[in-house]
Amino acid sequence: MAVRQDEHERTLALAETALGQIRALHLPALPRNFELWYQYATGYNPDLNKSINETLARNGTLGETDVDKIYNTFLSANRASERIDTVGSRVLDEIKQVLGMLDAASGSATSYSESLADASEKLAGGGDRDALRVVIERLIAGAREMEANNKKLEARLSASKQEIEQLQQNLETVRTESLTDPLTTLANRKFFDQELARVIAEAKEKNEPLSLLMTDVDHFKSFNDKYGHVTGDQVLRLVAISVKQNVKGQDIAARYGGEEFAVALPNTALQSAITVADHIIMTKELMKRSSGERLGRVTISIGAATLRPDDTPQALIERADECLYAAKRHGRNRVICESDPEAATAKTAAARVA
Numbered sequence: 001m002a003v004r005q006d007e008h009e010r011t012l013a014l015a016e017t018a019l020g021q022i023r024a025l026h027l028p029a030l031p032r033n034f035e036l037w038y039q040y041a042t043g044y045n046p047d048l049n050k051s052i053n054e055t056l057a058r059n060g061t062l063g064e065t066d067v068d069k070i071y072n073t074f075l076s077a078n079r080a081s082e083r084i085d086t087v088g089s090r091v092l093d094e095i096k097q098v099l100g101m102l103d104a105a106s107g108s109a110t111s112y113s114e115s116l117a118d119a120s121e122k123l124a125g126g127g128d129r130d131a132l133r134v135v136i137e138r139l140i141a142g143a144r145e146m147e148a149n150n151k152k153l154e155a156r157l158s159a160s161k162q163e164i165e166q167l168q169q170n171l172e173t174v175r176t177e178s179l180t181d182p183l184t185t186l187a188n189r190k191f192f193d194q195e196l197a198r199v200i201a202e203a204k205e206k207n208e209p210l211s212l213l214m215t216d217v218d219h220f221k222s223f224n225d226k227y228g229h230v231t232g233d234q235v236l237r238l239v240a241i242s243v244k245q246n247v248k249g250q251d252i253a254a255r256y257g258g259e260e261f262a263v264a265l266p267n268t269a270l271q272s273a274i275t276v277a278d279h280i281i282m283t284k285e286l287m288k289r290s291s292g293e294r295l296g297r298v299t300i301s302i303g304a305a306t307l308r309p310d311d312t313p314q315a316l317i318e319r320a321d322e323c324l325y326a327a328k329r330h331g332r333n334r335v336i337c338e339s340d341p342e343a344a345t346a347k348t349a350a351a352r353v354a
Contacts, residue, residue, distance in 0.1 A: 043229025184240035192254035211273030
């Protein structure tokens with residue numbers, strides 16, 4: 001996919017901002033520090049920004065210890081893996097403990113069986129009343145011991161069942177977090193790429209239509225540059241809400257990257273996809289709550305394409321993206337699909353429009 005000129009300029013501006021922060025705080029220009037401040041500059045991780053702002057307000061600077069803590073909390077690529085390893089280790093511990101209880105129960109059962117055999121032999125041999133009473137008392141004591149052991153085992157198995165169920169929920173939480181965009185709570189690109197490949201394969205197998213919408217916020221860079229990342233985040237959340245409100249159960253909506261969103265529409269022909277896109281299109285006046293200042297209109301442009309028999313996921317995305325470029329060039333705040341005349345010149349465009 002061609003890189004838009006505005007995207008090139010925007011990412012360079014973010015990189016310069018990150019380097020500026022590193023210089024201002026006299027931090028080493030390490031990849032980790034650059035990643036931290038680049039993420040801060042994008043504003044896409046509000047919790048990270050909040051943590052940095054609070055630390056700066058409290059200490060006046062950001063030391064290496066602070067960087068380590070914030071990076072490990074919000075950006076470390078190993079966080080999900082570490083959490084999964086921890087849960088897996090706890091599951092194994094539970095299984096080992098249950099197996100130990102089962103071994104103990106098996107030993108008790110064997111011992112009890114031997115006691116029964118011994119008692120049976122003594123009863124068969126007859127004997128006086130006192131001897132019989134001793135045998136019976138031993139049997140009763142053994143039965144009570146078995147009952148107590150069984151109750152302990154039952155309680156332990158019940159507790160282990162609950163613990164493992166909780167661990168399963170924890171694993172599902174980790175999985176969900178790893179596939180969700182934290183700012184908009186839509187799916188992230190990783191999840192979208194996986195699901196798009198899946199629904200394309202299903203559509204081809206079942207010979208069903210499938211359409212794709214690529215959505216981009218108009219003039220997003222100017223909002224960020226003029227009003228800051230907090231306002232930019234607000235814009236992205238507004239768009240995400242509009243997307244969520246207009247997709248159904250089997251549809252897959254995601255924040256594809258930056259200010260771009262993607263919606264895969266299984267079993268949906270192009271004309272129906274355009275109807276969905278028309279409902280997503282929004283024109284909202286943005287207002288600063290603290291002062292009531294009007295910040296301008298938020299609009300979005302959408303490109304729509306439908307699956308072809310020989311399409312790969314990338315080919316479908318590229319065609320929808322070309323339609324999105326066309327929507328930008330022809331006035332923004334509109335939907336253009338691959339059958340529209342405006343889309344015909346998309347491939348010859350030298351660069352995207354911001």
